[in-house]
Amino acid sequence: MLDLILLGFKGVYHFNILLSMCIGVIAGIIAGAIPGFTITMAIVLTLPFTFGMSSVGGMATMVGVYIGGLSGGLITAILLGIPGTPSAVATTFDGYPMAIKKGKPGEALVIGIAASFFGSLIGMIVLITLAPQVANIALKFGPWEYFSLIAFALTIIASITGDSIIKGLLAGVFGLVISTIGIDPISGFHRFTFGIKSLRAGIPFLTVLIGIFAVSRLFTGLESKKEITENKKLIVSDIKINFFDGPKKVLSQPFNLIRSSLLGVLIGAIPGAGASISNILAYDQAKKGSKHPEKFGTGIADGIIASESANNATAGGGLIPMMAMGIPGDAVTAVMLGALMVHGINPGPLLITNHPEVAGGIFVAYFLASIFMFFVQIWGVKLFIKVIYIPKFILVPVVLSLCVIGSYVLNNRLSDLYILFFLGIVGYFLIKNKFALAPIILGCILGPIAETNLRRAMMISYDWSLFFTRPISLGFLIIGVISIFYSVWQKNKQGHKENFEKIK
DSSP states (O other), X not given: OHXXXXXXXXXXXXXXXXXXXXXXXXXXXXXXXXXXXXHHHHHHHHHHHHTTSOHHHHHHHHHHHHHHHHHHHHHHHHHTSOOSSGGGTTHHHHHHIIIIISSOHHHHXXXXXXXXXXXXXXXXXXXXXXXXXXXXXXXXXXXHHHHHHHHHHHGGGGTSOTTOHHHHHHHHHHHHHHHHSEEOTTTOOEESOTTOGGGTTOOOHHHHHIIIIIXXXXXXXXXXXXXXXXXXXXXXXXXXXXXXXXXXXXXXXXXXXXXXXXXXXXXHHSTTOOHHHHHHXXXXXXXXXXXXXXXXXXXXXXXXXXXXXXXXXXXXXXXXXXXXXXXXXXXXXXXXXXXXXXXXXXXXXXXXXHOHHXXXXXXHHHHHHHHHHXXXXXXXXXXXXXXXXXXXXXXXHHHHHHHHHHHHHHHTOTXXXXXXXXXXHHHHHHHHTTOOSHHHHHHHHHHHHHHHHHHHHHHHOOOTTHHHHSHHHHHHHHHHHHHHHHHHHHHHHHHXXXXXXXXX
């Protein structure tokens, strides 16, 4: 393995490759910070530029975009409460309150950047050392295991319901209902379209994310006329930034960091899962394992560390099936697989044997891209923070324009914009009535995966006992039941504690 890494350094350590990788990281960060402009889009746009590069140089550049994009979503998630990418949804839960309510945007950003960096390093270590073993586990996943995994992930809704479990569950059901609109994934028939042609293609997940999270938050920000006319800033307190405080706080929670990162690697190694699931799942586990779960959502470092370390570690997990089996872990690695094939390289079990320079180059590029990502974002913290000083009458139209562009370019359909604003209005009224928005996003992400795999399992065999007799499937279902009971117990405990304090 050491020879492979040395060979990778030899292949990557060229000025033009390092420069293109650094540019890729910056492009990924920018793409990740723009709501609706996904990492997949950034990778697809990068692909044509890699045709004239060497195979190592092309892959290094794409890895740079991948790592930068996963981390870039934290910028708008923390400063505006709008996740730049689905992988930063859970970052908004504590990042935005820390930045706005506590007036510590610099600290929140530095903690998020440090967590992303350490998560990437842990993901890289697992990628290098355990790739074949993790890939073998992922190979054992059939539709029964996938459904049980998603069923377990759906139990997270009980932890992110906000003040009311009932309202949180209703929001989760609303997300699941949205995911059923459009074409049936198995039969291909249209369903729940109510004769509206624009709904036949379904409601894109990113349109839901942008509408529910971004547009609704912009609407709530426009409520106060006084704030707009007086050119009032979002934060008026002096902002102090300690660049060493972030890494120190992240390393002070080693169990949270390692658990979240390993969870990110595992989810990333399962084809079709990805960072949109891992960041919320890691946040949920951090909350369940915390001694003070009631503080989550108020702006504490624990939630930021869990979310950001998990989403960046997912990259390491996503590269495992791509390199070990030639199977893409997500849409990004699917594009990277295509890039390898363009260069005449067949990914799979023989990749390391037949093309050690490419495999080693990917390992080294992952490491160097993580370093570039860390220093580029640390350098840009003071620049990022200036966003919150922009007057709302300028900031809101600019962000709204980016949301509209991001939603439109997904499918180039004007009808998506009507859906975007409709969901924005729905999200606004949900916020006003104190509904949690995260369960809606979770339902939209997990609903189609759960349905597809349940129906595949039933098409293979009508025997329901297979969900309970297959060990991995049974394990996920047991963990899911435990997760539900533990979440309810935590809620009751928190409620009793609050009542006791009121009596005192």
